[in-house]
Amino acid sequence: MNWLRRMMYGRYGYDQLSLFLFLAYFVLWVLSLFRPLWFLYWVGAALLLWSVYRVLSRRIDRRRAENARFMSLAGPVIRWFKMRRTIRRDREHCYFKCPNCGQYLRVPRGKGRITVNCRSCGISFEEKS
Numbered sequence: 168m169n170w171l172r173r174m175m176y177g178r179y180g181y182d183q184l185s186l187f188l189f190l191a192y193f194v195l196w197v198l199s200l201f202r203p204l205w206f207l208y209w210v211g212a213a214l215l216l217w218s219v220y221r222v223l224s225r226r227i228d229r230r231r232a233e234n235a236r237f238m239s240l241a242g243p244v245i246r247w248f249k250m251r252r253t254i255r256r257d258r259e260h261c262y263f264k265c266p267n268c269g270q271y272l273r274v275p276r277g278k279g280r281i282t283v284n285c286r287s288c289g290i291s292f293e294e295k296s
C-alpha cells in the first residue's frame with residue numbers, strides 16, 4: 168500500500184463528484200449493452216476518464232470548487248431522496264410540506280383534521296393526518 172500512498176501524495180483523491188461520475192459510467196456502460204445505445208459506452212468512458220483525472224489531479228482548490236458546485240446542485244436531490252425514505256419508513260407520523268416556506272413538518276398520524284403550525288416561518292394551515 169506504500170506505493171499507492173506515494174502515488175496519491177499531493178493529489179486530490181476521491182470526492183462526491185468523482186464517485187458520481189464513476190457511478191454514471193457504470194450506468195451508461197449497462198445501458199450501452201442495448202445495441203441502439205452503443206454510443207453511451209463512449210460517453211461513459213469519457214466520464215470515467217474525467218473521474219480518474221479528478222482523483223489524480225494536483226489542482227486541489229479547483230477540484231474542491233467543482234465538487235462544491237456539484238454538491239449545491241445534487242444536495243437538494245439527495246435530501247429529497249432521504250426525506251422520501253424517512254416518510255416511507257415512519258408509520259407513526261404524517262409529513263407535510265409547508266405551503267409558505269417548503270419546510271417539512273411532521274405530525275402524529277390518525278388525528279383527523281388538524282391545524283399545523285410551521286416551526287420555520289410561523290404560519291398555520293389545516294391538514295388531514
Ligand SMILES: [Zn+2]
Binds near residue numbers: 266267269270288289
Ligand atoms: Zn413554513
